[in-house]
Amino acid sequence: MVTRVSTRSVLSTAVVLLASIPLIYVFIYSGQLSIAQWSNLWSARLPGLLFNTLSLAILVTAGSFVLGVSSAWLISRREFVGRRLATWLMILPLTIPTYVFAHIYTSLTESDGWLGLLWTAIFGADVPNPELYNVFGAAFVLSIASFSYVFLLVSDALTRSRIDIEEAARLHGLVPRQVFWKVSLPMLRPAIAAGLALVVLHVLSDFGAVSMLRYQTFTLSIYLQMSGRFDFHAAAGLSLILVALSLTFLILERFFRDRQRYYSAAHAQRSKRRPATKVEHALIWSWLGLITTFAFALPLAWMLVWSWQAWQQSLITKEFWGYVQNSLVISVAAATLATAAALPVALFHARLRNKISQAYLHLASIGFVLPGPVIALGILSFVLSMLPWIYGSMFVLLLAMLIRFLPLAIQAQEASVQQLSPSIEEAGRSLGATPWENLTRIVIPVLRTGLVSAWVLVFIDTLKELPATLLLRPTGFDTLPVRIWVEASEEMLELAAPSALMLMLGTLPVLWFLMRQHDAVTK
Amino acid sequence: MKRGLITFLSLWILALSSPLAAEELVIYSGRSDKFIKPAIKQFTQKTGIKVVLHTGSSTALLNKLKLEGKRTSADLYISNDAGNLQKGSELNLFVPMEAKKVAVIPANFRAKDNSWVGLSARARVLVVSTRDKSADFVKSVFDLADPRLKGKLAITHSSNESYIAGATVYLRATGSKAVKSWLSGMKSNVGTSVYNKHSKIVKAVASGRKAIGLVNHYYIYRHLAKKPDAAIRIVMPDQGKAGMGVAWNVAGVAIVKYSSKRKAAEQLVAFMISEAGQKQFTEVNREYPTRPGVPAAANVPKRSSYKIADIPMSELGEYRDATLDIIEAVGMP
Numbered sequence: 001m002v003t004r005v006s007t008r009s010v011l012s013t014a015v016v017l018l019a020s021i022p023l024i025y026v027f028i029y030s031g032q033l034s035i036a037q038w039s040n041l042w043s044a045r046l047p048g049l050l051f052n053t054l055s056l057a058i059l060v061t062a063g064s065f066v067l068g069v070s071s072a073w074l075i076s077r078r079e080f081v082g083r084r085l086a087t088w089l090m091i092l093p094l095t096i097p098t099y100v101f102a103h104i105y106t107s108l109t110e111s112d113g114w115l116g117l118l119w120t121a122i123f124g125a126d127v128p129n130p131e132l133y134n135v136f137g138a139a140f141v142l143s144i145a146s147f148s149y150v151f152l153l154v155s156d157a158l159t160r161s162r163i164d165i166e167e168a169a170r171l172h173g174l175v176p177r178q179v180f181w182k183v184s185l186p187m188l189r190p191a192i193a194a195g196l197a198l199v200v201l202h203v204l205s206d207f208g209a210v211s212m213l214r215y216q217t218f219t220l221s222i223y224l225q226m227s228g229r230f231d232f233h234a235a236a237g238l239s240l241i242l243v244a245l246s247l248t249f250l251i252l253e254r255f256f257r258d259r260q261r262y263y264s265a266a267h268a269q270r271s272k273r274r275p276a277t278k279v280e281h282a283l284i285w286s287w288l289g290l291i292t293t294f295a296f297a298l299p300l301a302w303m304l305v306w307s308w309q310a311w312q313q314s315l316i317t318k319e320f321w322g323y324v325q326n327s328l329v330i331s332v333a334a335a336t337l338a339t340a341a342a343l344p345v346a347l348f349h350a351r352l353r354n355k356i357s358q359a360y361l362h363l364a365s366i367g368f369v370l371p372g373p374v375i376a377l378g379i380l381s382f383v384l385s386m387l388p389w390i391y392g393s394m395f396v397l398l399l400a401m402l403i404r405f406l407p408l409a410i411q412a413q414e415a416s417v418q419q420l421s422p423s424i425e426e427a428g429r430s431l432g433a434t435p436w437e438n439l440t441r442i443v444i445p446v447l448r449t450g451l452v453s454a455w456v457l458v459f460i461d462t463l464k465e466l467p468a469t470l471l472l473r474p475t476g477f478d479t480l481p482v483r484i485w486v487e488a489s490e491e492m493l494e495l496a497a498p499s500a501l502m503l504m505l506g507t508l509p510v511l512w513f514l515m516r517q518h519d520a521v522t523k
Numbered sequence: 524m525k526r527g528l529i530t531f532l533s534l535w536i537l538a539l540s541s542p543l544a545a546e547e548l549v550i551y552s553g554r555s556d557k558f559i560k561p562a563i564k565q566f567t568q569k570t571g572i573k574v575v576l577h578t579g580s581s582t583a584l585l586n587k588l589k590l591e592g593k594r595t596s597a598d599l600y601i602s603n604d605a606g607n608l609q610k611g612s613e614l615n616l617f618v619p620m621e622a623k624k625v626a627v628i629p630a631n632f633r634a635k636d637n638s639w640v641g642l643s644a645r646a647r648v649l650v651v652s653t654r655d656k657s658a659d660f661v662k663s664v665f666d667l668a669d670p671r672l673k674g675k676l677a678i679t680h681s682s683n684e685s686y687i688a689g690a691t692v693y694l695r696a697t698g699s700k701a702v703k704s705w706l707s708g709m710k711s712n713v714g715t716s717v718y719n720k721h722s723k724i725v726k727a728v729a730s731g732r733k734a735i736g737l738v739n740h741y742y743i744y745r746h747l748a749k750k751p752d753a754a755i756r757i758v759m760p761d762q763g764k765a766g767m768g769v770a771w772n773v774a775g776v777a778i779v780k781y782s783s784k785r786k787a788a789e790q791l792v793a794f795m796i797s798e799a800g801q802k803q804f805t806e807v808n809r810e811y812p813t814r815p816g817v818p819a820a821a822n823v824p825k826r827s828s829y830k831i832a833d834i835p836m837s838e839l840g841e842y843r844d845a846t847l848d849i850i851e852a853v854g855m856p
Contacts, residue, residue: 106719110726131716133716133719134715212719214682227580227583227586380590381590384591384594392594470583471583471587475549475575475577475597476549476577486555486578489580
């Protein structure tokens with residue numbers, strides 16, 4: 001037992017050290033800023049950036065709350081025709097990266113785009129159609145791109161929550177609306193808060209959408225400092241402030257997720273879904289249909305139409321399939337690596353549950369709080385100064401993906417790691433299993449669900465990853481997101497669309513797998 | 524089976540991450556693939572030298588070169604902006620070429636030390652609506668600051684490299700005070716509503732939403748090629764005896780200092796400045812060849828028909844930070 005713990009601690013220490021590389025570089029670079037530079041940064045940039053970033057975060061939070069909570073409540077409290085389909089429709093937006101949403105909606109709202117034409121048809125040519133290059137545009141794009149996180153967490157909590165309390169409230173004379181506001185919603189608070197904190201973290205670190213919409217948040221400003229002015233020090237200084245901001249939300253998220261456990265009841269009566277009336281059917285489907293139209297159907301239609309154009313102009317060449325292959329290679333490798341690396345950290349925390357393991361967990365979450373371009377720069381500096389011989393190979397890119405998505409993998413594994421009680425392992429050992437046998441025959445089978453979700457989540461996010469890939473990909477190694485980026489900045493719609501479509505298709509099978517597992521757990 | 528799958532995947536990954544073949548030239552390119560591939564293809568056909576394009580944003584690639592130092596796999600760097608090329612020279616990332624080899628390109632279109640050479644030029648011009656007459660008084664880019672154009676002017680956001688390059692030319696031709704008040708005037712004309720693409724500016728003027736816009740010349744002809752009847756016309760600003768002339772900017776190429784294939788890289792540069800290469804490189808995007816005597820696309824205004832601002836292209840890099848400072852001080856969106 002003693003040796004097992006120490007292997008774990010050695011391994012998890014190694015993983016955590018690896019994960020902290022970018023943060024160390026942020027400290028080194030920002031440490032070289034003089035007091036005058038700091039105060040200049042503070043007064044000239046900070047107020048505007050803080051205002052921009054926070055107002056975007058607040059709007060996206062509000063948007064995701066409305067979309068996520070309403071859809072989750074309808075789907076887990078009412079039985080209606082097409083409920084399974086509706087669940088799918090609410091998570092499908094996860095297959096579309098934020099920069100693709102941004103790109104699609106900017107071209108749709110142009111005067112000759114579908115929405116632009118519709119606008120002119122309704123309001124006439126005199127009323128200029130709405131522009132997305134502002135906080136509302138960015139909030140719209142990020143809300144439809146990330147409300148699914150809230151949906152998933154809240155519908156999960158609703159399925160597990162105790163229906164008997166709601167029934168008691170109804171027996172005491174509350175009308176359904178009052179039940180929702182006074183009973184259901186307060187019970188859901190932890191799930192909602194966790195979901196929203198997750199959304200905020202995504203907003204803070206988003207690079208693709210804000211850069212396409214030219215909306216200056218911290219992340220975009222950091223990128224511009226680095227690439228336009230070659231000012232790594234100012235970029236690092238801004239990153240440090242961003243890290244502090246994100247950490248606050250990360251800790252909030254953890255706090256609420258821990259609290260959620262007290263609210264769910266494993267043995268209590270599970271929720272029942274009331275059959276929806278005809279009127280309710282119409283209402284439910286018009287609301288969910290509206291959400292789906294914007295969050296999935298329109299983008300899908302756009303991708304299909306332009307991909308068809310590309311196909312007809314035979315623009316889908318051998319090179320295109322090369323990009324598909326590159327994307328798959330890096331995603332499979334990163335998902336496998338991150339899942340494996342997360343395991344010791346998760347196990348270590350599950351066993352010890354002390355301050356050190358907690359600190360490890362937080363350090364491993366750096367991928368969540370540092371923006372992609374900063375992680376990429378940290379890795380680049382590290383590799384060039386410490387491991388120059390691996391520079392230019394895929395390993396550098398893999399390392400960046402590992403660090404970016406390690407927190408995701410750990411989080412996904414945590415729940416199943418908690419089911420692994422020490423006694424099972426001890427039983428295995430006492431029956432003569434070697435540590436390796438113990439790992440492969442007991443630990444891994446028990447953790448299967450967690451490992452699979454971790455793999456799937458990292459796979460999906462690596463498939464969509466843009467900023468680190470842009471900087472760190474080996475020469476000539478273009479992935480689908482990189483191509484979308486390159487073609488979209490030249491407005492080659494026909495060329496960006498097939499890549500976006502392939503990304504979505506690539507995500508579907510793994511998402512299906514994840515959902516099947518999810519169903520098995522919540523049934 | 525599982526183990527077989529894992530072995531297969533690792534081999535697949537290893538095979539794909541193997542280093543590039545030795546005879547391939549690597550170009551870090553900030554120019555759209557579409558506008559560079561035809562010329563590259565012809566080069567490969569002629570010389571048998573293969574080329575790998577590593578495309579990205581010009582500034583990000585310059586950053587990458589700087590960080591990589593001698594570890595870089597790049598042999599050449601191509602950017603659409605002389606400012607970036609000059610910045611690379613100042614950072615000592617490029618190796619100068621022999622003067623006699625690049626002498627066919629006029630001196631003001633290349634670096635003083637020949638560490639980069641301009642390949643194609645774009646003119647910063649005005650696109651004006653033929654229906655809305657309210658912007659017809661504009662004769663100079665500085666007229667764009669006139670309050671009469673409030674709500675009628677279309678410009679890009681201020682981090683666009685052509686925009687910065689144009690402002691740098693005006694800064695060198697007229698001084699920082701004039702540029703500062705010009706920017707402030709334009710800012711009050713556009714508010715926060717700026718465009719992120721030049722092509723959208725042309726569209727906005729063509730559709731009548733705006734009366735006038737500041738763009739690179741080829742965006743106008745790109746639009747006219749699709750819609751020959753569009754209600755737009757080109758205006759060459761700042762002409763006449765007292766005018767400073769139209770601002771030009773060049774796209775160019777440099778050989779990376781740490782390239783191990785300098786010979787092949789020089790061959791590529793030689794091809795790009797040859798008459799055939801110049802034609803191929805500029806034609807697809809209707810730009811002006813930097814080599815005199817090679818004609819530009821037919822419908823584009825002849826270079827001899829208007830006055831060009833007399834500013835060496837290398838100054839676009841040398842004074843870029845000064846321009847950025849003014850842009851930031853004014854707070855241009």
